[in-house]
Amino acid sequence: xxxxxxxxxxxxxxxxxxxxxxxxxxxxxxxxxxxxxxxxxxxxxxxxxxxxxxxxxxxxxxxxxxxxxxxxxxxxxxxxxxxxxxxxxxxxxxxxxxxxxxxxxxxxxxxxxxxxxxxxxxxxxxx
Numbered sequence: 333x334x335x336x337x338x339x340x341x342x343x344x345x346x347x348x349x350x351x352x353x354x355x356x357x358x359x360x361x362x363x364x365x366x367x368x369x370x371x372x373x374x375x376x377x378x379x380x381x382x383x384x385x386x387x388x389x390x391x392x393x394x395x396x397x398x399x400x401x402x403x404x405x406x407x408x409x410x411x412x413x414x415x416x417x418x419x420x421x422x423x424x425x426x427x428x429x430x431x432x433x434x435x436x437x438x439x440x441x442x443x444x445x446x447x448x449x450x451x452x453x454x455x456x457x458x459x
Contacts, residue, residue: 341389341390341391344389346374348443349373349387349441350374353385358377359376359378360376361376369419370417370420371416372385372386372420372421373385374387375424380432382430382433382435383435384417384424384434385437386417386437386438386439387438387440387441388439390440390441392446418436436457437457439452439453439455440453
């Protein structure tokens with residue numbers, strides 16, 4: 333079984349997260365908005381609120397056990413990451429001339445490659 337690179341796991345996680353959000357009535361507006369000072373994985377809208385979504389993915393391969401007990405995606409969204417996201421959000425809002433209520437959310441994606449399944453979790457309004 334070929335191992336996926338960190339970038340490939342991240343891209344797969346983002347694709348799964350986008351489908352998960354759509355299934356929960358989120359409308360995906362943009363993806364992978366990048367600036368030198370920050371990055372936004374998914375920008376979506378739900379209930380009139382702009383949602384800036386950080387995706388954290390983990391891959392289980394072979395006998396490696398990844399579970400909610402061992403994988404805490406919210407711990408990977410540390411204050412420095414939030415600061416960089418906030419700067420990218422400010423740029424996005426200014427560039428797109430958007431004046432809207434917004435929030436930061438985290439979607440965690442646990443991928444079981446051998447089973448070809450994934451489990452998603454959503455943490456809303458991180459700040």
